Amino acid sequence: MTKVKNLEELVKLRNKLKDKIQVRTITEGNDLVARIRVAMGTCGIASGAKETFEALISEVERLDLKVLITTTGCMGACYAEPTVEVTLPNQEPIIFGEVDSKRAVDIINEYIIKGKLIDGVVPQNYQSI
Numbered sequence: 843m844t845k846v847k848n849l850e851e852l853v854k855l856r857n858k859l860k861d862k863i864q865v866r867t868i869t870e871g872n873d874l875v876a877r878i879r880v881a882m883g884t885c886g887i888a889s890g891a892k893e894t895f896e897a898l899i900s901e902v903e904r905l906d907l908k909v910l911i912t913t914t915g916c917m918g919a920c921y922a923e924p925t926v927e928v929t930l931p932n933q934e935p936i937i938f939g940e941v942d943s944k945r946a947v948d949i950i951n952e953y954i955i956k957g958k959l960i961d962g963v964v965p966q967n968y969q970s971i
């Protein structure tokens with residue numbers, strides 16, 4: 843995992859991620875197979891959300907899927923970072939927790955492509971437990 847040591851490195855990282863986000867935004871449209879939001883709050887970044895984001899982009903590009911990947915701020919689940927929200931067409935969003943690079947690839951291949959839930963779903967409120 844790359845460690846950010848100063849403000850200059852943080853700005854470079856932000857700009858690099860912005861470029862990737864813009865590339866992914868181009869695919870926005872009605873034929874999307876999924877939308878993915880990666881939580882990039884402080885706790886998410888500290889837990890490896892950058893690597894998760896890059897793994898998602900690499901797998902989506904490798905499979906040439908129409909998936910919109912963006913970042914978002916804190917989703918309120920520090921204990922489960924990195925967290926990723928996935929929304930399939932006409933379905934409620936699902937948040938997955940502790941999404942490392944391997945789980946990111948599994949989310950794409952198992953949940954997005956096959957529609958099978960995988961471990962690590964984070965309840966969105968206490969009423970849903």
Ligand code: FES
Pocket residue numbers: 883884885886916917918919920921
């Ligand atoms: S600060 Fe960690 S989820 Fe909000």
